Amino acid sequence: MTKLETSYLGLSLKSPLIVSSSGLNSSVDKIKEYKKYGAGAVVLKSLFEEQILNEVSSLERHSDYTEAADYLKHYVTANNVQEYINHIKAVKEAVDIPVIASINCMSDSQWLSFASRIQEAGADALEVNIYYLPVDPKRKAEEYENIYNSIAEKLNKIITIPVAYKIGSHFTNPLNVIENLRFRGANGVVLFNRFFEPDIDVNAMKVVPADIFSSPSDLRYTLRWVAIASHLIPEIDISASTGVHDGEALVKMLLAGANSVQVCSAIYKNGAQHIEVMLRDLKEWMDKKGYKSIADFRGSLNMGSIADPAQYERSQFMKYFSSYE
Numbered sequence: 001m002t003k004l005e006t007s008y009l010g011l012s013l014k015s016p017l018i019v020s021s022s023g024l025n026s027s028v029d030k031i032k033e034y035k036k037y038g039a040g041a042v043v044l045k046s047l048f049e050e051q052i053l054n055e056v057s058s059l060e061r062h063s064d065y066t067e068a069a070d071y072l073k074h075y076v077t078a079n080n081v082q083e084y085i086n087h088i089k090a091v092k093e094a095v096d097i098p099v100i101a102s103i104n105c106m107s108d109s110q111w112l113s114f115a116s117r118i119q120e121a122g123a124d125a126l127e128v129n130i131y132y133l134p135v136d137p138k139r140k141a142e143e144y145e146n147i148y149n150s151i152a153e154k155l156n157k158i159i160t161i162p163v164a165y166k167i168g169s170h171f172t173n174p175l176n177v178i179e180n181l182r183f184r185g186a187n188g189v190v191l192f193n194r195f196f197e198p199d200i201d202v203n204a205m206k207v208v209p210a211d212i213f214s215s216p217s218d219l220r221y222t223l224r225w226v227a228i229a230s231h232l233i234p235e236i237d238i239s240a241s242t243g244v245h246d247g248e249a250l251v252k253m254l255l256a257g258a259n260s261v262q263v264c265s266a267i268y269k270n271g272a273q274h275i276e277v278m279l280r281d282l283k284e285w286m287d288k289k290g291y292k293s294i295a296d297f298r299g300s301l302n303m304g305s306i307a308d309p310a311q312y313e314r315s316q317f318m319k320y321f322s323s324y325e
């Protein structure tokens, strides 16, 4: 019998497919469906530090009375958090798959106090999505990276549930960022987040949001770093994210060494049943190759397992294109 069970962040997953943090996981009924179709876990939509702070400051701007503003500030913060806490509890009651809460943050400040409430509500783990757009030409990259380190260091003292950091792909040395997070207690990393991107409408002469969904070719950047990190930093769990649209992409990420794989755009586009289709394709591939479990092949094509590890390095890129005329 082919088994899809795997482990991620010390949690037992019935399958390696996790439904990514997004509005997909805003409803308990939808999460029940994902479970029915075989999802191994869900990451709830993020509680946004930015969203909370924006609401608070807009209320402050619109109130003439300091006392009223103070009251509203606390009310809004508490209600946002309370809604989130209630959602965690409701999801935990409804399904028996791991429920990973998520916080999107840009600093090591106010939101940290929310983390213990998330743990108390019963979340099985926390995914921390850190994003700080470096728009200050005078600030060194190291200063930005230290925000990540400081968050991990503080959070490690506050909660005991496993923590994964969902990071972007634009670092000079992603491995060093991962290593620093691991050193500060991270149990896993999600490689990579896909950020909201601007585009330009040349007819309307306006800056507009780019397509929010990924395309299947977006998977390759993630694939490279999953394959490299799973070999060079094997102590940390990796959840592969971005561009996983079908069963074949799921297989590729597992071969590259991912412990789990997150799917978002493909479920938005194809519906919850797509989870079942992807897992069926994974199973069929395993049967064809004679693998009985994920552990039989996970990481077998990562950087340390192939004859020519340079295939994952940039120099190979030049070699390939030099013969392309």
Ligand SMILES: Cc1cc2nc3c(=O)[nH]c(=O)nc-3n(C[C@H](O)[C@H](O)[C@H](O)COP(=O)(O)O)c2cc1C
Residues within 6 Å of the ligand: 020, 021, 022, 023, 044, 045, 046, 047, 102, 104, 129, 166, 192, 193, 194, 212, 213, 214, 215, 218, 241, 242, 243, 244, 262, 263, 264, 265, 266
């Ligand atoms: C509509 C939408 C909402 C999202 N909301 C969140 C969020 O709240 N928190 C988060 O960490 N990522 C969020 N993401 C990013 C996804 O979790 C995921 O990392 C990204 O879409 C790349 O995966 P994909 O290629 O499978 O879509 C969102 C993505 C979409 C399309």
